[in-house]
Amino acid sequence: MNGEDVGLFGILIAVLGGAVRVGTPFLFVSLGECLTEKSGRINLGLEGNLVMGAMAGYGISYLSGSPWLGVLVAGLCGIGFGFIHAMLCQQKGVNDIAVGIALMIFGTGLAFFIGKPFIQPVAPRLPSIGFGDWSDSPVVRAALEINVLFLLGLLLAPAMWWFFRNARWGLIVRTVGESADAALAMGININRVRMLSTMAGGFLAGVGGSFLSLYYPGSWNEGLSSGQGLMAVALVIFARWNPLNCLYASLLFGGAAALGPALQSVGITWGYYLFNAAPYILTLAIMIATSSSRRRVAGMPGELVSR
């Protein structure tokens, strides 16, 4: 193998590894948002959940010494924020988008405020499983260091897909999201379904945040999230509200984010601003391609259209 082969192979490995490493927070937040939107509500506040989860996860891991307790508390924070969102949105005349934006700002601000003392200390991180240990190449070994949270996400996506298609509760969530009137006629308590969906979605976003601080990049500071929580919301539209597509889309976004650094590392240096902007350009392109004022986007829950 000559030098260039190693380089190109390296790019491929780095992008694939990056897809998993960078994509995991996207996966959790987008699955959470998917669940919430299926019930007929948009929660734009998941960025707040993500940052709050990152801070809480890191802080608890540092204080207790257990990163898994950190993940759990991060999820609980997410549930708390989901509860506030659902509680406010079920009041008369309250707009869920506005509440989401308020919660996003509130969540980030609160996390910055409480998180001050946790920027410096080093907390125990989540372990990973070395799926590449068979390989002699340190490159392959590093790329195949997979975090358990990603594996959970990998299981969760098909599970949620099955849940929406076959489970009784999944069908109830979909009914509420498709037509509130029909759900009412069936005697379903719409507010309760939406509250539970938003809280569960919030939990997943919080867990996604803890992945950022407890695994990759694995430290808490105020610039930790570069809008992953918001991009994941756009990603749900791209994924057409299908949990399986959320998985693929998250990996695609993760890989796009890894592309810029990987290319520069082998000396391909032109257009690095462009490559660094790749995930955002992808988001924009998706939004433009999928939005239309005339027709409903395929797969979009009915309640999200009729507002």
Added chain:
Amino acid sequence: MSKDITDKNVNATIDANFDGKRRQVLKGIAAAGITGLAASYGMSPAFAAKKVNMGFIYVGPRDDYGYNQAHYEGKTAVAAMDWVKAVDEENVPETIEVVKTMESMINLDGTQILFPTSFGYFDPHILKTAPKYPDVMFLHCGGLWDANKHPKNVGSYFGYIDEPVYVSGIVAGHMSKTGKLGYIAAIPIPQVLRNINNFTMAARSVNPDITTTVIFTGGWANPVKEAEAANAMVDQGIDVLTCHVDSPKVVVETAEKRGVYSCGYHANQMTLAPKGFLTGAEWNWSKVYTDYAEMIKTGKPIPNLVRGGFKEGIVKSSPYGPAVSEKAKKHADEVRGKFTEGSMVVYKGPIKDNAGKTVIPAGKQYTQTDIWLESMDWMVEGVIGTTKS
């Protein structure tokens, strides 16, 4: 749409101006009150003014293991002296926000000398605010002040951090087995490029085959991208990583996790990588800020430009990590000694850039203090990367 935005900006400016005026009025009232009080209690205003009043502004959190922490440590040192009052604010964006912070420090805290430490505060924010407060000194960390263009109550102070970076490069050159070094940098501005060039030239003075790969992340704080860059570099066989971003924490920790060496920046990151940390380039702002405080106390004029390296005590190297060989230590100490006595010249021709063009011809040399070096826009031979986007 664009008109809408313009209107908003205009409004914001008007608001800010109005705010500024109102604060000035308030200041007037407050000053009158204090003078009145001082008079009635028999205190002379001169006595009240004896306390040196300093204000510090950081762009990020003050405990980031990096740039902001280094300044905060400097502020803590001056604040410990009982004749100094020091106020600070962290996480101030490089927008109209910094103007508000500066004005409130001047008008509400009575700050005489301001240290807005981030690169982007200078133009236009400091330049626009300074003429309004001719009695206040605005000292910006960086190399941007120009006697011909800028107000007299503005100044720049900066250390030759590239000197300890050069020393790091010597150590990196000795310790690298693959001959490939990695530099993760924010954006290609002169200070960043000078560090990259120094690091590379130092390493190549040990082993002329060494290369430094550069990755620009496009921002001062972008942890995910920094981690991704570090991993991609290690994947390419790079075995010593260093960086020029606001907080080296992520890069140093990622290097340790991947089992490669790292050189720190801004502050001491040894505790983050107990095995692979080699050494690092650190600021010594306590010295600089104490000097300024003394100048004000004794009534000496404050110079508009303050510069210094190892010799003046403005920069220092982090202690060596356990992995550093005796040979590397000896060589590095030797080079540091030369910087300290002022005999070290890094930019001595012939020097080529990484496109093969001769930048400094043979026989020509630029000493550390040469202002030409502060407009650097090229990368030296041996650097893999480009400054163009």
